[in-house]
Amino acid sequence: MTDALFLALSTLAIWSGWRVFRVDSMVRASFQLMVSFIAVGLIAVLLAAPYIGIATIFMMAVEMMVMALFMVMFMMNPAGLNPMVMVHQHRFSIAAGIIAFAGLTAAVLLSDLPVQRVPEGVDVVRNLGHELLGPSMLIFETAGVTLLATMIGAVVLSAHSGRYGASDTGSLPPGLTPGGEPAGRKPENGGHHHHGGH
Amino acid sequence: MIAATLILLLALPPLVWVAAMFDRIGAGRGTVVMGPLQNGAALVLRPNTETEAPDRLNRLLAPGWYLALALVGLSVVPLAEDVVASEISTGLVLWGACEALTVVVVFLHGWSPNAPLPLIGAYRYVAIALPAMLLSMFVLIGAALPAQSLSVVEVVEAQREIWNVIRQPLGLPLFMALGLAITLRGPFDYADGAELAGGTSAEESGPALALWHFARAAMLVAFSAMAATAFLGGYLGPVLPGPAWLLLKTLAVMAATVAAGRFFVRMPPARMLTFLWVVLLPLSFASLALVGVEVLP
Amino acid sequence: MTLVSVLIVAAALIGIGLYGALSQQSFVMLMMGLELMLNGAILAMMGFWSFSLGGAPEGQLLAIIVMAVMAVEMAVGFALVVAVYRKRQADMTESLTTMKH
Structure with missing residues (x-):
């Protein structure tokens, strides 16, 4: 029973984690991430940590809600009506992800892990x-x-x-001389760069 | 545990009916007793409306999630001594997670039809409901302090001497602000308000809308049961059996919540946000601090 | 459910998160990648706590600290996004090049 639940939840966690970067809407992405967190929270409950598991769900529901709000506020294409790809250094990232997974898995499989279960009846x-x-x-x-x-x-x-x-409205500092040009760094679109070349 | 779950599932529809009746008393929305059934039947027979490029899955599921959250929230409420549907040692945290996910579900309900009025409703609602939920957590920690436990069963048992509503008088009114927020009513109805032509439900009709209304009333039942348990001693009481006391207290909180929803006006969202962060949230801190001083040995 | 299986799931989450954090152009999506890596970290932590720490409470404490780190990351991240957006109407990592020169 526990094994079947763990299998289902971990599949859900990984699948929805993967979907975060595959769906074409930012709001969907943040809620996919929330689903991944909820699955991990429930696994933690299975691992005999009822407080941490449910607190994770609670925290992440709020956090992802805020994230979705920011998505709609700032991002292009929040509802996902247009196809969208916003990635850079794609191959390198895929390789890095796979290497991280393979390396960590190898470390897990090759090392001798200590075994000491949570004792029964402990009020964790x-x-x-x-x-x-x-x-x-x-x-x-x-x-x-x-x-x-x-x-x-x-x-x-x-x-x-x-x-x-x-x-x-600009938030410009006052000039060095009365009525003079504002002090400090110039905004980039407002003329020359302050370093050489132009 | 299974018996308690069955009792809850059987008791929920009649309680939802009662909640809908409370909503109709004096509101001029059809007959009080049969009105909810008539409106529900009429809605079920009507077709669902389509919108342009909606998120079909979430649109379909949002009312169901809302109902499911109400049920999970209700499941931590002990019906009598040692009768509780989910025997979890962190029941109050589970209830908090249900509150947080309710905000998410209401947002999804407004976002998924891909239409302006529902999105505006959902957006305003999230801004208001998040701080409302925050303050409820401090209030619930206050209820957990005398019990020295996050288990709802222990919270009830700790009220044998004196109910929490007397020990911490600020708790129940502050918690009712949350109740108004998660059941989308009265001063906190930024999601489904009439000025947005129904807000997140503006594009809904038919069975989906019927289920949304049902879930909303079910959330009112769940909230009332939780408030009765955390502050009014739950199933504790003389003469009558435990479940009867719980039912009576739940109905009382329900009536009070509906009345509060009618009585208080809804402020503009910006003012409400200031009010929540500047007045209600510090009040909940003060309440928690007072409880802390009280339970010091 | 063994420690090894829990840790492999955590490794998969960390791998996907690393991919996301490196590949996404938008700030908020990048933060999602970081969050996913922390998600895997929490899972690994709870796995170790449950299977090889004998229920020592410090393991749970570590998970709580990681959650606090997540909250800090989110808050500062969004504050930076707001500040950058105010200044240059940008929400992409490519548009920030001043540190290169």
Whole structure:
């Protein structure tokens, strides 16, 4: 039973992971990725990790939803009505992917892996909680602080208001002399590059 | 476990009917008792509409996913002592995953017909529903704290002395904001609003629309049962047997949710977003902090 | 379901993710490749935790940290996409060449 479920879920995970880069719509791609994550989450539940597995599903549903939103906002062809190929260095990438898979598989098959199953009847969720707020609290808190820093950084990077005014109205620094040309680097489409050759 | 699943499957259609009746009381949408059945039958007999270049698979499946999520969410609710359909030790997290996937399914329902009004509805809805879902998670962590467990069974057992709604009064109202959001009603109905001619369902008719409405009502049932369990003590209560108490509390929460959906106005999406992030989310933090102080030994 | 089979599935996910991250031109698709690699990493981690760590909670902790890393990657990635798009209306990796000169 577990084996059949594992086989089905892992096939689903790999197949939908592959479809991410094959479907012609970005929204479809992000939801294919979500399906892949859900399959991995359910495998984790099979592996006796009910919290991590379901938390993965929860997190990834939200994350892929946000991703789909960004897809529709920024990307060409969000609904997939026109065929689209947006790849570069294709052969090299295929080779790299295959080599990574083959190398990792070889490493798995050739190495001697230790065997120590999760003992029956262990409350893994409670153990995780005690670990998070006990011996590993510092690590866990570091993750929290990192997330906070990320939030601040993301807001700074994406904020509409720049240092010298709104970004869509130019956001130019003031000139070095009163009324002079704006200081700093020139935008590329606005004249010459500042390095030699032209 | 199998018995509990069967009970849930049998109890869901009548409860959905009751939910649809609540929706019709005083709304001038046909007779209260037979109206839902008549409308449903009329919809089932009507043909589905076609749109240009839709995503057929997702369009077909979205109402079914919605219903399935309602059922999975409902399955973590214990019906009586030791009677629960899915005996998982992380029931609250599973419920959270159902909430998150509901947002995805509503988006798919609006995106797949490839038409403007459904897409606008879906887009607005995602922006509003994600923070609403976020705050519900903090509220549910608050419900889990006194139980010291993520299992819904333990959450009920921890309310033997005193219900969570008294210990953490902010919890239930905040959780109801989520209920309004995932059942697409009232102040949070950015998906299927009348001003978008039905929003994500603007292009739907026939059996697909009937199933969507059914799933929406089923989600209301699931949410009400969950709220009754997490904050009103679930099956606990004197004299009457456990399932009867759960049913009564579920109906009470359902009526309150429908009434809240009628009573509160819907703000423009931008203002609602600010309200959610600036008022409701900090309130849920405050609620969680208060619960934390309370359960300190 | 053995440790070897779980790890091979994880290796396949990492391989596909690497292919995606290297081959896609659009920023967001590139991020999807990275996410898929992290997906494989989480699977491998849970496999090791379940089969050869005897249920030590540190294994689950590592998975949680990886999830936090994913969230960071997404947030910073999207912030950069927004910043670049504001500046040059571009969403393709090819259009960013200033670092080459």
